[in-house]
Amino acid sequence: MHPAVQGILTIIIGVGGCVAYYYFSNQILDRFVFPARGPNAGRNINRANMVRPWLFLAPALIALSVYLAYPVVETLWLSLSERLPGGGAKFVGLDNYRQMLAEPKFWEALRNNFMWLLVVPAFSTAFGLLAAQLTDRIKWGNIAKSLIFMPMAISFVGAAVIWKLVYDARPAGQDQIGVLNALYLTFGGSEPQQWLTIPILNNFLLMVVLIWIQTGFAMVILSAALRGIPEETIEAAIIDGANPFQIFFKIKVPQISGTIVVVWTTITIVVLKVFDIVFAMTNGQWQTQVLANYMYDKLFRANDWGVGSASAMVIMALVTPILVWNVINARREMR
Amino acid sequence: MENIAGTKSSLSWAVHISVAALVLIWLFPTVGLFVSSFRTADQIATSGWWKAAFPSEQNLTLRTDPPSTQVQKGGQWVIEGNLFGDKRGATISVYGTSSREISTYKAGETGKFRNGATITVQPNGDYVASSDTKWKGGRGPRVFVTAVTPPEFTLRNYQMVLFDPANREGMARAFFNTLTVTIPATVIPILVAAFAAYALAWMDFPGRALLVAAVVGLLVVPLQLALIPLLSLHNDIGIGKGYLGVWLAHTGFGLPLAIYLLRNYMVGLPRDIIENARVDGATEFQIFTKIILPLSFPALASFAIFQFLWTWNDLLVALVFLIDSTGETTVMTKQIVELLGTRGGNWEILATSAFVSIAVPLMVFFAMQKYLVRGLLAGSVK
Numbered sequence: 001m002h003p004a005v006q007g008i009l010t011i012i013i014g015v016g017g018c019v020a021y022y023y024f025s026n027q028i029l030d031r032f033v034f035p036a037r038g039p040n041a042g043r044n045i046n047r048a049n050m051v052r053p054w055l056f057l058a059p060a061l062i063a064l065s066v067y068l069a070y071p072v073v074e075t076l077w078l079s080l081s082e083r084l085p086g087g088g089a090k091f092v093g094l095d096n097y098r099q100m101l102a103e104p105k106f107w108e109a110l111r112n113n114f115m116w117l118l119v120v121p122a123f124s125t126a127f128g129l130l131a132a133q134l135t136d137r138i139k140w141g142n143i144a145k146s147l148i149f150m151p152m153a154i155s156f157v158g159a160a161v162i163w164k165l166v167y168d169a170r171p172a173g174q175d176q177i178g179v180l181n182a183l184y185l186t187f188g189g190s191e192p193q194q195w196l197t198i199p200i201l202n203n204f205l206l207m208v209v210l211i212w213i214q215t216g217f218a219m220v221i222l223s224a225a226l227r228g229i230p231e232e233t234i235e236a237a238i239i240d241g242a243n244p245f246q247i248f249f250k251i252k253v254p255q256i257s258g259t260i261v262v263v264w265t266t267i268t269i270v271v272l273k274v275f276d277i278v279f280a281m282t283n284g285q286w287q288t289q290v291l292a293n294y295m296y297d298k299l300f301r302a303n304d305w306g307v308g309s310a311s312a313m314v315i316m317a318l319v320t321p322i323l324v325w326n327v328i329n330a331r332r333e334m335r
Numbered sequence: 336m337e338n339i340a341g342t343k344s345s346l347s348w349a350v351h352i353s354v355a356a357l358v359l360i361w362l363f364p365t366v367g368l369f370v371s372s373f374r375t376a377d378q379i380a381t382s383g384w385w386k387a388a389f390p391s392e393q394n395l396t397l398r399t400d401p402p403s404t405q406v407q408k409g410g411q412w413v414i415e416g417n418l419f420g421d422k423r424g425a426t427i428s429v430y431g432t433s434s435r436e437i438s439t440y441k442a443g444e445t446g447k448f449r450n451g452a453t454i455t456v457q458p459n460g461d462y463v464a465s466s467d468t469k470w471k472g473g474r475g476p477r478v479f480v481t482a483v484t485p486p487e488f489t490l491r492n493y494q495m496v497l498f499d500p501a502n503r504e505g506m507a508r509a510f511f512n513t514l515t516v517t518i519p520a521t522v523i524p525i526l527v528a529a530f531a532a533y534a535l536a537w538m539d540f541p542g543r544a545l546l547v548a549a550v551v552g553l554l555v556v557p558l559q560l561a562l563i564p565l566l567s568l569h570n571d572i573g574i575g576k577g578y579l580g581v582w583l584a585h586t587g588f589g590l591p592l593a594i595y596l597l598r599n600y601m602v603g604l605p606r607d608i609i610e611n612a613r614v615d616g617a618t619e620f621q622i623f624t625k626i627i628l629p630l631s632f633p634a635l636a637s638f639a640i641f642q643f644l645w646t647w648n649d650l651l652v653a654l655v656f657l658i659d660s661t662g663e664t665t666v667m668t669k670q671i672v673e674l675l676g677t678r679g680g681n682w683e684i685l686a687t688s689a690f691v692s693i694a695v696p697l698m699v700f701f702a703m704q705k706y707l708v709r710g711l712l713a714g715s716v717k
Contacts, residue, residue, distance in 0.1 A: 006578060010578070011518065011523075015522060052619055054540070056530040057535070059527045060528060061531070061546075063586060064590055066568075067561060067565065067584065067588060068590075074563075075561075100675065135354055137347075141354070141556075146704055149521050153697050155648030155650070158671070158689050161675065161686070161688075162689065172383070177379060177381075188632075199414075215361075220708050221711060224712050243688075272557065273558070280650075293558055295559055296651075301565055309394045313560075316557060316560055319555050323556070326551050328546065329546045330548055
């Protein structure tokens, strides 16, 4: 069967199945299980209303448990066990973690991830704040915004190609086709550099790609927050003789600090999961490994589920504080 | 805030210039890829794309017409013609007759081949090659020229990448595969999430707050954790690697955001409408399909765009759940990563392939930006 036909069929079956499920399960509940007539009509209506939410929730709950909750538990178990030849697994305690900690490549990945965590959210938020503040003050700000926002729509892989062209190097003496080398030579560099093979520096060049993508996101959120600041506070500051920089840093930024934290944490999560950029641009060579790519290497190239799952748990552990913080905030908001 | 006295400061010019600079820096890399996709391999390899609109100096290796066209003139065997064939327009400055000496003669001068034959090349490419003996072989001798060629843009790259059936590395199949992954993976989670979001927003039942908190928690669980357990699960229940698996996976991974976005939106709908409908005897199912769904259109559109962009641009989920060893079901992102490995230097292919995959999300982005922004504002956990 042609995949396109299969796709259309899936939409019809999937959507039709969902609609049918919701419709008929409601019908069955109201007509047959707890009919709203007869001697117990009142009680039946109440009972039906207690069951109905679960009918509405069931498909989502099943999908969430199978596709997100169960894997967390299963990965934890995989990270603590070893596959036996011929199927089955045995509990090995922390052996996988010990093996992982003994690998220099893991420490390299962890070190790089921490550099990413420090640099990318900071620069994305800073550039985003700058762009938001500047574009809000001019007439063509909306066009500028949508152009800065545009990389959001580009895949990490597409961005990798785009930036590989920027970092491209041709042999000395030829015309450079990568902008970076062209600029480098114009401003006194002696010979073209293979930028992505220069350790430590190459990490930052990869980070540039993610900053380029995430700045638009930060800008959009922060721009909305800036617009929400009450004008009286700014007017008062102007009357008191504050200059534009004072207004920005002492009046505006403190009032949107909550949003800045949200932007920062959201980008932090993106950074923790960053995979495609490294996979496509260097594949972890030349000391650019990061945790997500390390994990992919272990799981699908080395076929080592134990260590791979252990490194996945490290990512999970790094995400957990943010997870807890988000849940606490959401609960506070609901009250 | 322009209307507040005093905010229109002397910095206004500085603001315009800095925004322009920022926008240019942000656009520059993408424009580079776009321009490169319309240039020939020779042009890309010999000059930076920012010079594409200007004539460029290139070193070219050309051939005279084949010996079969030679004529005998006054005891000499002569081949005449133009080195550029039909594609005139370039201007030759210097040329040579061996690959080690490519700039021995100025245009207009007469050069010598190693076998003693001579050639005269004019700046416009016209040449006269003559020899005492008959020219032999199937192809004419090589001439190495340095020429200034006018800017030239071509659609050949796109034709090759998209419409050439002989091209095994073409993007046509990957394009349809990506589309096949994307559409069901966008539609199904919306429906499932909408019902769940309605229950979480407007129905009273014990454990509701807990479920909302769980959804917020699952929002940030890295999908990396799900790869191996779910792949084994798919293998165990017989789905294996394929479209069904990738659709299910995308549905599962997209649900937390979908439920979260839609619930937040639905909670904000006016309570009166829903309660009036209840008093009038509408069932919950009717309230949902006739009132809530139409009113929630903006939130549904926001999520649809997110999920579309995410599934279209995804590499990891497709690698793990879809692409098997035959490679029949490859998606565009995977195809591009492969090209980066095998065709790392062929920028005309890379740039065009990448742009084919970027074009659709960009169109969606510019057409539906309003909803995307709205979704972002609602979706970032406050």
